[in-house]
Amino acid sequence: MKDIFFRQDTIVAQSTSPGRGAIGILRLSGDSVLDILSPHWKGRDLRTLPPRYFTLGHILDRESHPLDEALLVLFNAPHSYTGEDMAELHCHGNPFLLADIQRVLCQAGARIAEPGEFTFRAFRNGRMTFTQAESVADLIEARGAWARRNALSVLVENGDAWIRELLDQVINLWVPIEADIEFPTEGIDALAFDQLLQPLQALENRIVELLQHSTRYARLQEGFRVVLAGKPNAGKSSLLNALLGYNRALVTDIPGTTRDTLEEQIEINGIPVRLIDTAGLGEARDVLDAFGMERSRKALSQADLILLVLDSTCEDPSEATKWGLEWIQDHDYDGQTPILTVAAKCDLLSEDSGWKTLAEAVLVSSLSREGLDHLSASIAQVLQASGVVNLDERVMLNQRQESVLQRAREAVQRARSNAVNRFPQELIATDLAEARSALEELSGQNIQVDLLGTIFSRFCLGK
Numbered sequence: 001m002k003d004i005f006f007r008q009d010t011i012v013a014q015s016t017s018p019g020r021g022a023i024g025i026l027r028l029s030g031d032s033v034l035d036i037l038s039p040h041w042k043g044r045d046l047r048t049l050p051p052r053y054f055t056l057g058h059i060l061d062r063e064s065h066p067l068d069e070a071l072l073v074l075f076n077a078p079h080s081y082t083g084e085d086m087a088e089l090h091c092h093g094n095p096f097l098l099a100d101i102q103r104v105l106c107q108a109g110a111r112i113a114e115p116g117e118f119t120f121r122a123f124r125n126g127r128m129t130f131t132q133a134e135s136v137a138d139l140i141e142a143r144g145a146w147a148r149r150n151a152l153s154v155l156v157e158n159g160d161a162w163i164r165e166l167l168d169q170v171i172n173l174w175v176p177i178e179a180d181i182e183f184p185t186e187g188i189d190a191l192a193f194d195q196l197l198q199p200l201q202a203l204e205n206r207i208v209e210l211l212q213h214s215t216r217y218a219r220l221q222e223g224f225r226v227v228l229a230g231k232p233n234a235g236k237s238s239l240l241n242a243l244l245g246y247n248r249a250l251v252t253d254i255p256g257t258t259r260d261t262l263e264e265q266i267e268i269n270g271i272p273v274r275l276i277d278t279a280g281l282g283e284a285r286d287v288l289d290a291f292g293m294e295r296s297r298k299a300l301s302q303a304d305l306i307l308l309v310l311d312s313t314c315e316d317p318s319e320a321t322k323w324g325l326e327w328i329q330d331h332d333y334d335g336q337t338p339i340l341t342v343a344a345k346c347d348l349l350s351e352d353s354g355w356k357t358l359a360e361a362v363l364v365s366s367l368s369r370e371g372l373d374h375l376s377a378s379i380a381q382v383l384q385a386s387g388v389v390n391l392d393e394r395v396m397l398n399q400r401q402e403s404v405l406q407r408a409r410e411a412v413q414r415a416r417s418n419a420v421n422r423f424p425q426e427l428i429a430t431d432l433a434e435a436r437s438a439l440e441e442l443s444g445q446n447i448q449v450d451l452l453g454t455i456f457s458r459f460c461l462g463k
Contacts, residue, residue: 010036011113011121012105014098021093026102028089028110029082029118033074036108037087041072051076059089061104068097082118083125123444130444131163134398147272162210166408167439169203173415174432177425193419196428200416207409211402223265223274224383227299230309235344238366239309240264240277243376269380276303303337305383312343312363317354338386340378346370404442411435 010030016023028036038046042064043057054073058066071090080086091098106112116137123133139151173196228236241247244264262277276299300306340362343355347365355363362378364371397405415431 010110011117012102012110013113013118014102015088015118016093019093019095024091024093024095024098026089026091026098026105027086027118028105029080029084029086029113029121030110031085032109033085033087036105036110037072040104040108042066043072046072046074049074051079054090059091059101059104061100062107067101067104068092078125078127081127082121083127084121131401131442133444134401138398149270163439163443166203166206167436167443169199170408170412170432170436170439173199173203174429174436177429177432181426181429193422196419197416200412200419204409204412204416207405207412210397211405211409223272224304225276225299225302226273226305226307226379227276227278227303228307228309229278229300231311234309234311235366236277236309237262239307239342239344239364240275242364242366242369242372243268243275268376271380271383273379300337305379305386306337306339307379308339308341309344310341310361311345312353312355312361313345313348317343317358317361338382340382342375401442404438408435408438408442411438 008031010028010032012026012028014024015027016025034046040060041057042060044055049055049072051074054071056069056071059068059070061067068091070092073088073090075081075086075088077084077086089101091101102112119128119133119136122128123130128136135151139148142148142151228240230236240262244266264275266273266275278295278299341360343358343361343363345365345367346355346363347368347370349355349363355361362371362375364375411431411434415428415435418427418431
């Protein structure tokens with residue numbers, strides 16, 4: 001991709017998902033948008049069309065035969081997504097038709113855009129920062145309302161200001177030291193060393209705080225692991241199907257139907273969750289059972305939340321909950337993962353059942369869907385109360401950002417250590433310069449072309 005970083009030609013790509021649909025959108029960006037479109041447009045003169053104003057017309061092929069009836073809207077530089085002249089064609093969503101139109105536009109002088117090239121041009125032309133550009137991909141890939149809000153906050157709410165704040169702090173520390181090296185007076189005395197320690201420690205603490213968000217970001221992308229565990233035939237698979245809203249797991253009256261783990265993605269109260277149905281733990285009937293139970297134990301050891309599913313029709317409530325907790329502790333429970341007790345099949349209980357008044361359990365019926373909303377709310381509440389999920393966080397770090405920020409932290413740590421040991425100021429200046437370089441890479445002010453290509457190539461075509 002690096003060979004097109006500085007090209008100023010006009011690009012075209014489909015910005016809607018591949019496949020058939022009601023509408024298919026083609027977008028163009030570059031200085032020659034009007035020159036390319038005008039010969040193939042029958043309708044209002046595009047050179048008199050106001051920006052951001054839809055007009056209806058026909059797209060023509062090279063022989064001036066109509067290809068499609070479409071809506072067209074223009075965006076003038078610099079007030080567009082890329083900062084260049086742009087156009088969007090809203091066509092009928094036939095993939096072969098869109099391919100024909102795109103081919104005509106390329107024959108007229110456009111070029112098929114590389115993945116992420118529209119967003120790269122927005123970054124190159126100063127329409128967004130590098131972190132904002134990354135948040136575009138995060139927003140598209142986000143699973144759950146929480147992840148979407150965080151990606152959107154970076155894109156439209158100045159959510160990457162923390163990078164500039166860190167960079168300003170580093171520069172404010174580095175400049176006086178570098179100036180004293182270039183124009184020496186008496187060097188840095190002991191008092192000056194002591195004055196460096198507190199701001200360096202505060203800077204390091206802030207970076208450490210930000211790095212703690214990186215693991216949560218990974219969970220945001222893959223979903224928090226909620227494991228359904230319990231005896232065979234307790235109702236785990238039925239509960240999985242009920243929460244999903246469709247039949248994913250095979251359900252029968254025969255105990256031990258599930259002999260492997262099943263995973264499905266779902267959003268619960270804005271939180272992305274991976275529901276994991278497990279084989280019932282107990283006495284293995286055969287080798288296949290033993291393998292399934294081993295996978296169940298592994299799932300329990302990796303869970304963010306365990307749903308302990310109990311059959312409310314077969315268990316005394318007080319004894320069942322006590323036994324359930326003891327039982328799960330015998331199956332690779334780490335003692336830290338939160339547990340939410342779920343009493344399944346509550347539609348079969350009598351009105352005077354002790355389960356009805358048991359505060360320790362959430363009563364649900366997969367058949368009648370009774371209690372499912374309460375269970376969803378409880379799952380979200382437990383994840384937040386345990387600290388696994390923090391819905392107030394507005395900073396999320398992807399893997400690249402975490403790695404670069406870790407380099408900045410290590411450089412600040414070395415600078416503080418050198419200040420503590422009264423080492424020459426040149427060493428402190430070098431460390432702070434390395435921290436500055438890392439933060440500038442984080443913001444996109446100083447980043448290698450090869451790395452830019454790697455990052456933008458993960459964007460979808462047309463974005």
